[in-house]
Amino acid sequence: MMLTVTFLAAFVLTTVSSQETEETITYTQCTDGYEWDPYRQQCKDIDECEIVPDACKGGMKCVNHYGGYLCLPRTAQIIVNEQDAATADSAGGRNSVIRRTPVDVQQGPPNPTHQIQCATGYEQSEHNVCQDIDECATGAHNCRADQACVNLRGSFRCQCLPGFQKRGEQCIDIDECTLPPYCHHRCVNTPGSYYCQCNPGFQLASNNHTCVDVDECRTSSYICQYQCVNEPGKFSCVCPEGYQVVGGRTCQDINECETTNECREDEMCWNYHGGFRCYPRNPCQEPYVLTSENRCVCPVSNTICRELPYSIVYKYMSIRSDRNVPSDIFQIQATTIYPNTINTFRIKSGNENGEFYLRQTSALSAMLVLVKSLSGPREHIVDLEMLTVNSLNYRTSSVLRLTIIVGPFAF
Structure with missing residues (x-):
């Protein structure tokens, strides 16, 4: 608590130059806490509570006092008794009257009878000051459900929600699709808002307006x-x-053999995955002669034929590249059955890299198995031989010459 007691001092300097002439010069000075009032020609009190920033700390309230100020608890009650000080004459002048105000500080609740008058839109706070009433928070407003309440100092304002505009007393939707920035492709207006849509194959950019191509x-x-x-x-x-x-x-x-057949008359067209090939209609070579389509026989009357397979049958097939393995791809079967004979099957040639395996499935048939994946385009010629032996140790053989065309792709 700070208390400053102030006195007014008047200094009179008298200079006597002669008995007939007397000149008096008076200097007036105010002590701390007062300032000179040139209109009233006297010292007046300074209200430190108004001019000193944060005059009191720690939640204390500032109370102005003659020549100083007090920092008191907000619950303190102040009782003021005024007493006039006696005046005294001094040689050559008159002192100003000093009024001292004794202060009695008592602890207790604020005086409930002390009321202040606040303007409309304000109310008295517990610290006896007028504070704004937030009509939006208290519900003391008349804004409609489609309006937003905005608190003002001493009042409030009703305004339309975002995306709406006021027309008379109504809030109507703003059609943003008619206002820039415009959507790149399509605009969809919604109550209070809008959004942009893109045509198929496009998507919205980060600005939600521009449409960019979807790769x-x-x-x-x-x-x-x-x-x-x-x-x-x-x-x-x-x-x-x-x-x-x-x-x-x-x-x-594409089956080129049906669309763009470029083979000669003495050739046959064979379609495979991704292309076609032309093969001779008569594949027989001496001493073999053609007996039926793609079947060549070596006549027994020819002595050279005794050491050669009796017949060679030409077959063609196509497979896709990189086919899954193991995979059954071709079956060989005897067409003529002789009594008291035993048939065995083998890969005679064309399997130097071990891509194939021949599995006998019965006394008259065998299955060619692909055991290594093949990549195309590529052509494989595999000779599959069937050996026939009877009880009299008679031996004969026939060959199936299989041309396998591997396409360039896996489809």
Whole structure:
């Protein structure tokens, strides 16, 4: 607590130059806590509670006092008794009257009878000051359900919600689709808002207005069987030569033997995955002669034929590249059955790298098994031989010459 007691001092300096002439000069000075009032021609009290920033700390309240100020608890009660001080004459002058105000500080609750008058929109606080009433928080407003209440000092304002505008007393929706920034493709207005949509094959950019192309070839791991070509707003699938697109994404082999057959008359056309080949209609070579389609026989009347297989049958097949293994790919079977004979099967040639295995399935048949994956385009010629032995130790053989054409792709 700070208390400053102030006195007014008047200094009179008298200079006598002669008995006839007397000149008096008076200097007036105010002590601490007072300042000179030139209009009233006297010292007046300074209100430190108004001019000193944060005059009191720790939640104390500032109370102005003659010549100083007090820092008191907010619950303190102040009783003021005024007494006039006696005046006294002094040689050559008159002192100013000093009024001292004794202060009696008592602890206790604030005086409930002390009320202040606040303006409309304000109310008295517990610290006896007028504070704003938040009508929006207390519900003391008349804003409609489609309006927002905004508190002001001493009042409030009703305004439309975002996305709405006031027309008369109503709040109507703003059609943002008619205002910039415009959507790149399509705009959809909603109550109080809007959103942009893009055409198929496009997506919204980070600004939610611009539409950018979707690269479907990158977003999908399997969208085209062979190759994907991205285009603005769409994509397309292409296939390699010898194939055509079906279903928009799948590649299907083109049967050139039915469309663009370029083989000669003495040749036969064989279609395979991704292309075609021309083979002679009469594949027989001396001493073999053609007896039926693709079947060559070596006549027994020819002595050279005694050491050669009796017949050679030419067969053709095509498989896709990188086929799963092991895989059964071709069955060989005896067409003529002789009594009291035993048939055995073997791969006579064309299996130098061990890609195939011949598994006998019965006394008259065997299955060719692919045991190593083949990559194309490539052509394999495999001779499959059937040996026939009877009880009289008669031996004969026949060969199936299988041409396997491996396509360039796995489809």
